[in-house]
Amino acid sequence: MTFDAIIVAGGGGSRAGEPKQWRLLNGRPVAWWSVRACLDADARTAVLVAPEPEIERAEAIVAGLTHVRVVAGGATRAASVRNGLAALPPGAGAVVIHDAARPLLQPRHLRAALDGLDEADGAILALPVTDTLKRGERHIEATAPRDGLWRAQTPQAFRREALERAEAAWPGPDAPTDEAALLETAGMKVALVPGDPRLHKITYPEDFAMIEALASVSRRTAVGQGYDVHRLVEGDGVWLCGVRIAHNRALLGHSDADAGLHALTDALLGALGEGDIGDHFPPSDPQWKGAASDIFLHHAVGLMKARGGRLDSADVTLICEQPKIKPHRQAMRERLAQLLETDLAHVSVKATTTEGLGFTGREEGVAAQAVVSVSLPG
Numbered sequence: 001m002t003f004d005a006i007i008v009a010g011g012g013g014s015r016a017g018e019p020k021q022w023r024l025l026n027g028r029p030v031a032w033w034s035v036r037a038c039l040d041a042d043a044r045t046a047v048l049v050a051p052e053p054e055i056e057r058a059e060a061i062v063a064g065l066t067h068v069r070v071v072a073g074g075a076t077r078a079a080s081v082r083n084g085l086a087a088l089p090p091g092a093g094a095v096v097i098h099d100a101a102r103p104l105l106q107p108r109h110l111r112a113a114l115d116g117l118d119e120a121d122g123a124i125l126a127l128p129v130t131d132t133l134k135r136g137e138r139h140i141e142a143t144a145p146r147d148g149l150w151r152a153q154t155p156q157a158f159r160r161e162a163l164e165r166a167e168a169a170w171p172g173p174d175a176p177t178d179e180a181a182l183l184e185t186a187g188m189k190v191a192l193v194p195g196d197p198r199l200h201k202i203t204y205p206e207d208f209a210m211i212e213a214l215a216s217v218s219r220r221t222a223v224g225q226g227y228d229v230h231r232l233v234e235g236d237g238v239w240l241c242g243v244r245i246a247h248n249r250a251l252l253g254h255s256d257a258d259a260g261l262h263a264l265t266d267a268l269l270g271a272l273g274e275g276d277i278g279d280h281f282p283p284s285d286p287q288w289k290g291a292a293s294d295i296f297l298h299h300a301v302g303l304m305k306a307r308g309g310r311l312d313s314a315d316v317t318l319i320c321e322q323p324k325i326k327p328h329r330q331a332m333r334e335r336l337a338q339l340l341e342t343d344l345a346h347v348s349v350k351a352t353t354t355e356g357l358g359f360t361g362r363e364e365g366v367a368a369q370a371v372v373s374v375s376l377p378g
């Protein structure tokens with residue numbers, strides 16, 4: 001079933017003491033992560049609802065993403081959801097509503113909520129209550145039975161037509177605290193789908209630390225490796241790891257033949273499961289003839305960033321007799337750190353000969369190997 005997503009980020013964060021949806025989490029604003037997850041799950045349109053005075057800020061945050069609309073929120077969460085619904089294009093069978101304040105959303109959560117619509121008009125992620133419940137102010141007045149009680153989370157998915165009907169039928173005047181309440185009141189069926197503690201909502205200041213801790217355990221490390229070779233021919237210099245080295249030979253290739261950057265690009269694509277450099281930049285395509293290989297690496301870095309990935313380390317080994325690499329190693333590391341948008345300490349360049357053996361030993365070509373480690377949302 002096709003679906004649109006509404007990510008509500010229109011609150012003021014009074015209990016958190018700041019507009020929590022804009023605070024940085026792993027280098028991105030809290031609200032960005034949910035928009036990204038909805039797009040990764042193939043939402044047709046993701047509507048980000050932001051406080052009216054902060055529309056431009058929200059637009060800047062999602063500027064690099066396609067199929068996103070930003071609209072102004074209302075005085076309550078329910079009003080913000082209504083504004084989001086009004087901004088949806090017609091057509092999709094389902095709508096998913098999600099709190100921006102739950103930034104560890106993953107596509108699998110969205111799929112689980114949408115699957116719940118097979119047997120109901122709505123489906124919400126929820127966790128069974130596991131603590132004993134007490135009622136009272138300063139002292140306990142009663143112990144409340146917890147059987148059958150659930151903590152409602154988001155995402156919450158709805159058949160669009162059912163949500164619109166339930167919305168129109170809501171008696172008011174109070175706003176519901178979630179959209180499942182609209183359907184419950186209208187007598188419709190809403191499924192309970194097993195939730196996830198990682199969908200914890202940032203409500204109070206201490207929740208930021210909790211989310212950061214959950215985010216760090218929700219990440220995985222991906223390793224990628226790359227290998228490339230280019231032939232040495234007549235010429236006056238070579239490009240290696242983004243640095244031009246004067247030499248009495250040149251490297252032959254469709255692009256600038258920078259074996260170091262090619263191996264590194266392949267390593268990064270490998271860590272992301274994105275195929276290899278030839279899939280993205282076919283050698284048969286004339287536009288890459290003589291191209292500076294910087295653009296290949298830049299592209300792979302863009303893919304990594306779009307996934308919320310972070311480079312932890314990159315290690316390149318150049319294999320050749322000549323030219324000598326050591327005098328250029330630092331310049332290469334600096335250029336790679338710049339291209340990888342990371343610190344110098346995360347980048348290493350090494351070189352070795354093959355003791356005169358093989359094609360590198362005979363100075364017929366230069367080989368390069370690269371290994372990268374990337375941290376990705378789990």
Ligand SMILES: Nc1ccn([C@@H]2O[C@H](COP(=O)(O)OP(=O)(O)OP(=O)(O)O)[C@@H](O)[C@H]2O)c(=O)n1
Binds near residue numbers: 013015020021075102
């Ligand atoms: N008028 C509102 C109020 C809330 N929300 C959004 O609804 C989600 C859950 O609300 P809540 O945790 O209550 O956020 P705030 O309203 O920002 O917090 P507070 O109630 O502490 O002010 C958040 O992503 C929040 O941005 C919204 O879009 N519009």
Ligand SMILES: C[C@](O)(CO)[C@H](O)COP(=O)(O)O
Binds near residue numbers: 077099151177178201
């Ligand atoms: C919708 C919700 O996330 C379900 O738990 C929650 O009700 C929103 O937070 P609020 O504090 O009630 O606005």
